[in-house]
Structure formats: C-alpha cells, structure tokens
Amino acid sequence: MRIGELAERTGVSVRALRYYEEQHLLRADRTPSGQRTYAEAAVERVRLIQQLYSAGLSSKLILGLLPCVETGEADPRMMDRLVAERDRIDRQVDELVRTRDRLDAIIGCSHAAHPTTSERAA
Amino acid sequence: MRIGELAERTGVSVRALRYYEEQHLLRADRTPSGQRTYAEAAVERVRLIQQLYSAGLSSKLILGLLPCVETGEADPRMMDRLVAERDRIDRQVDELVRTRDRLDAIIGCSHAAHPTTSERAA
C-alpha cells in the first residue's frame, strides 16, 4: 500500500510516517518512480510506534527497542533500558492515579454554583 | 519567603517559578524594591501545579482548574472540564498499563544474548 492508505488506516499523518522513516523507525520499499510502498505488517508497526510515543518514549529509545520487540532478543544494555522504561512508566501511572483521585475529590466535594451538564443529563 | 527559598523547598527552578507567574498560575507580593515574596501556602500550590503539569495538563488548562481546586467551587463549564480531564487521565492510565504490560512481556520472553545487569545482580 502507499503512504496515504497507511496514514488513513493507522490514523497518523503522512508527515508523521515520513518522520518515522527519517528516524529509522519504519522502512519503506520504493516504486521505480520513488513512491513509498508498505507491506501489511507496517500497519501494526506504526501502531506500536504510536503506542510507545504516547507512553513518552523518545524516538531514539524506540529505535533501540524496536529490534528486540520484533526479534524477541535483547542484549544486556537493551534489557536494562527496557526495565528502566517499564519502571518509569509504573511510576508515571502511580502519579497519574494520584492526580486523578485528586480531581475526583474536587469533583465530588465541589458544590457547583449551577447545575452541571452531567447533572442536567441525569 | 523569597523566590530562592520557595524554589529550594519545592524542588522547582527559580526560572520555573517566574514562568508560573507569567502564566498567572502563581501570585507573588513584592517588596518595595520589587523582589517577590511568597506566603507559606505557595509551597503547596507549587506542588499542585507540578503535579498537574506532570500529568500532562497544559498551563492554560491548569489556569482554568486552579481557582476551583482552591475554592472547592466549580461552575458548570469548569466542572465539565474537570470531568473531561479526569476521563482523559483514566484513558491515559489504561494505555500506559497496556504499554507496560507489553514491555513486561518482552522482558519476560526475551532470551537475552548475554546476562543482564539485573541477572548479574541476582
């Protein structure tokens, strides 16, 4: 498939896909005229890249992790970085949960000046 | 207290505190000579700001939320934004957990080429 279709199917922009290629996160074959061509597997790969990005991993780190995600092998350094990242995500989850609880407390306690949309809906 | 002490007690930089003031997130009294002076309560406020920042909220959004966090009151629009943000955080937690589990799977399954640091430590 060409880049436009991949963009549509993954929900990321064409620009982003070209950016991923710049960062060596995503390979593309080329037609004789130079247009990018992707295999089916690219869809899953892009989704994985997006997932890692939105978890706050940098492209450099993702670049390091991707090979071992695919092969299932990791050299020691990579393994350590994997563990470090997992722990970082764990801590981030903890903090997010605390923040959410804080917002919940505010939502629960605050006596609204006027009915809220949700109350109107109820 | 002056800005240096507040910075030290909250762990954020002096620059950041001035930035918060620029964004109207943090008030400061001034001495006749123009130096900023903060009340004790500022410590907690800065910590709250930091918490919201690290949960991914923008300064504009925080600006909107802070008054109702402090007063415990929220007008309907604000209440809706609070709920929306809480839901967003919930979704983000879900995704982070999925990502973490994915990393865990890799960590668990991958047969390292060489012993990892953690294995050496064990």
Place this chain on the structure above:
DNA sequence: CTAAAACCTGACGCTGACGTCAGGGGCAAA
C-alpha cells in the same frame, strides 16, 4: 564598607514531533 550572594527584567536558545508551504513529478479516469 564591601564583596558575595540573591534577586530583577528582558530576551534568545533548546528539544521533539510533527505542521505546513513551495515547487515539481506520476498516474488513472474521462
């Protein structure tokens, strides 16, 4: 009194993940 430390206001720099515009090919339908 004086030197160091802390503070002030601009204002430019930085980083990452793209958005966007310019200028120019390629390819299927009508």
Place this chain on the structure above:
DNA sequence: TTTGCCCCTGACGTCAGCGTCAGGTTTTAG
C-alpha cells in the same frame, strides 16, 4: 490529453516549559 489526486523532497514554522546569558539592583555576611 487534460484534469485531478496522490506522491516526492527540502526547508522553515510551531509550541511548551523551561535553560541560560546579559546587564543591572538589592540584600546580607563579615
């Protein structure tokens, strides 16, 4: 063949949350 859409490569723009430097004032310790 022409219309129109998709594609290409630069390359500059953006935005947030500060870092950092410059050049000058204020406070504090000795």
